[in-house]
Amino acid sequence: MASLNKKNVRSYKSASKNTPELILDAAEELMSRRGFHGVSIREIANLAEVHLGSVTYHFGTKENLLEAIYERHAQPMNLRRSDLLAEAARITNLSERLLAIVRAFVVPAFSSQSDVSGGGARFTRVRAILSMEGNEAAQRIIASNFDETSAAFVDAVLECCPRANRSSVVWxxxxxxxxxxxxxxxxxxxxxxxxxxxSGADHHRAIDELSHSFAAAFSDLQNNNDTPVTKTEERQT
Amino acid sequence: MASLNKKNVRSYKSASKNTPELILDAAEELMSRRGFHGVSIREIANLAEVHLGSVTYHFGTKENLLEAIYERHAQPMNLRRSDLLAEAARITNLSERLLAIVRAFVVPAFSSQSDVSGGGARFTRVRAILSMEGNEAAQRIIASNFDETSAAFVDAVLECCPRANRSSVVWxxxxxxxxxxxxxxxxxxxxxxxxxxxSGADHHRAIDELSHSFAAAFSDLQNNNDTPVTKTEERQT
Incomplete structure (x- = not known):
């Protein structure tokens, strides 16, 4: 496991962040590496260089901390995705538009760590690890923060691929x-x-490979293939 | 988080498994839910209904346990993949062959939990959670157990898509x-x-959607797209 980036948290401090922000930065840094269960409130306080009681005073529980991490990212990240999605919708060439739609979903997730609010790779790592932990608090928070944007994304793909089955697009x-x-x-x-x-660390390449792969995977739904579709799955718009 | 499946482990016991097997089953069940860090040797002993000292006697460390879990799955799983891959290579129609190649990779990962050795969904969940934990022991074990099969898979895809760039296939x-x-x-x-x-729990549908998506993503590499390729990346066979 890579060593913890204490310097990153300290540099936030020098930029005169307030105590709750320092605590959130520390919690995010730790959870992006060890998940929710693998991190204690005490470790978060240590990394943030604040008293343990300060964490409890500002956030109460670790669940509340997680909710606050999501809150500060989800809204700006969804806004960025919406902006990119709206621009993509203006493109007349359908295969170009589809590629732009996939990029609208992918690009904000890869933005650099310094861009603290509005997505970013560190927040995406937190979400990845939590999803693998099967964390119930995270599932609830994801549902309330991301399901709407995801549905808009599915609809945008369906507009480019009108013959596609909605549930296949969701898959x-x-x-x-x-x-x-x-x-x-x-x-x-x-x-x-x-x-x-x-290199797997090459985010520019990752974005390109991801967007071309999935533009192809969505386009494929325009063809008739043997994907089994149940009767209840009429296309919903 | 779903409740632990103690019944599964007990039913193995009634099938007259020996102590090391019982310990491995328990370790696998727990790690498939909470990862490597989230599980203690004591919990493994409790679920297996053996003494703590028995776990230490048979396996020594938690790392050794993990290695033993991989050992009992990797070899049979790789064999199943190789069998399916060899059959796929006989198909003359290239798009049918490509689909069969992807299925050779996917199907063994989804086989039912009762099929204890040779892959299976529970073992795949262990690998998933460990990969997200950034576990170094797991990375070393994965490299020694799976890199060869993965390279064979990449080569098989390249035979169907000769104009594709090798590193894009790896991505x-x-x-x-x-x-x-x-x-x-x-x-x-x-x-x-x-x-x-x-339903996300519908493995038959998951296999179909996965194989069609990725057959499309690989086929896409036959077309010229704008994926940036560095000069050192001449196709290697």
Missing amino acids: RCHFLLGSLYYTLVSGERIDRLTHGDS | RCHFLLGSLYYTLVSGERIDRLTHGDS
Whole structure:
């Protein structure tokens, strides 16, 4: 496991952040590496260089801390996605538009760590690890923060691929999210299997490969393939 | 988090498994839910209904336990993949062959839990959670157990898509693995976003959607797209 980036948290401090923000930064840094269960309130206080009682005073429980982390990212991240989605919708060429739609979903998730609110790779790592932990608090928070944006994304894809089945688009969006998470937490295998020709840490390349892969996966739904579709699954708009 | 499946472990016991097997079953069950860090040797002993000293006697450390879990699955799982891959290679129609190649990779990962050795959904969940934990022991074990099979898979895809760039195939294989992991640990979002029309727990559907998505993503590499390729990345065979 990579060493904790205490310097990052300290540099926030020098930029005169307030105590709750310092605590949130520390919690996010730790949870992006060890998940929810693997981190104690005491460790968060230590990394933030505040008293233990200060964490309890500002946030109460670890669940509340998690909710606050989501709150400060979800809204700005959804806004960025909406902006990009609205621009994508203006493109007349359907395959170009589809590619732009997928990029609207992917690009905000990869933005640099310094861009603290509005997504970013560290927040995406938190979401990835929590999803794998099967964390119930996280599932509830994700539902309330992201399901609306995800539905808008599914609808935008369906407009480009009108012959596609809605539930198949949902499945493939799910794969897109899984691919994105896995790339951000476990890219070192790409270095190994390409013998160093490509690096899993190359976010520019990751965005390009992801968006082309999934534009192709969505386009494929325009063709008739053998995906089984139940009778109840008429297309919903 | 779902409750622990103590009954599963007990039923193994009644099938007259020996103590090391009982310990491995318990460790696998617990790690598939809480990862490596979230599980103690004591909890493993409790679930297996053996003495703590017995775990230490048979395995020594938690790392050794993890290695033993991989050992009993990796070899049979790789064999199943190789068998399926060899059959796929006999198909003359290239798009049918490509689909069969992807299925050779995906199907063994989804086999039922009762099929204890040779892959299976529970073992795949262990791998998923460990990959998200950034576990170093797991990375080392994965490299020694799976890199060879993954390289064979990449080569098989390249034979169907001779104009594809090798490193792009590696990237997309990585996405396939991420999609597969994410579906097995976090499928409930599919139920929610399809309003119950489809279930993330439907492995048959998961296999079909995954294989069609990634056959499309690999085929896409036959076309010229704008994926940036560095000069050192000449195709390697």
